Amino acid sequence: MDTKTSDQGSQAAPLIILPGLMCDSRMFAELVAAFPAAQVIDGFYAGCDRVEAMADYALARMPARVSLLGHSMGARIALELVRKAPERVERLALVDTGVHSPKPGEREARYALRDIGREQGMAALVARWLPPMVGFAGLRNEPLMDSLYAMAVSAGLPVFEAQIEALLGRPSVDALLPTIACPTVAMVGRQDQWSPVAQHEAIVAAIPDAQLRIVEGAGHMMPAEAPQIFNRLVGEWLTIPAAPDFPNISNHAKGEV
Known part of the structure; x- marks a missing residue:
């Protein structure tokens, strides 16, 4: 599928992208180039420190009905947005993320990074945080690593502190997931160490008729690490039919690319 020439408007509601921790539109440069009508909710969620407030920030900046794609923390925000306004979400893509509550040790690990930022500066924090987020090939891609590093550093320590508080206080989605009735896909890099395939x-086990897509050779930053494959998968998701009442898709498909 040639995503550059696909008629997104005739297939799906406008594509809205919710970035993850310390991320903005730079993460999705190739996706926006392929889908020029797409909109990234930039601005690091204005420093919000609760997932619920981040969802409100996004809701105020997007069209009435959307194809919603969230990456990492952005996927958790997307789920909160579905909880708040399900009628506005025509389809849902959850990328390199999870749906679990905070795990043992997560608070301590996030605060350890915070303390590096407080004591040594944002550059040192990102230098510690970023490498495990990228797959083996991405680590050898100097322009990619430079771009991701600059993006994360530019977020600044106050944004990082607010966003980790939002993540540590994230609402449970256990009751929400079985109620999601729009076309939903989960996408993940095979080498994602932070949000693994499992x-x-x-x-996809919790959301009716959800589909799974695994991208070989990519890590947690898969949209930037493997943009051509990612863009193709997004294009395929955008062509899944969605009637006005958002019926479930009849088959539960799993695939690897």
């Missing part, structure tokens, strides 16, 4: 298998 977490996405749990997502």
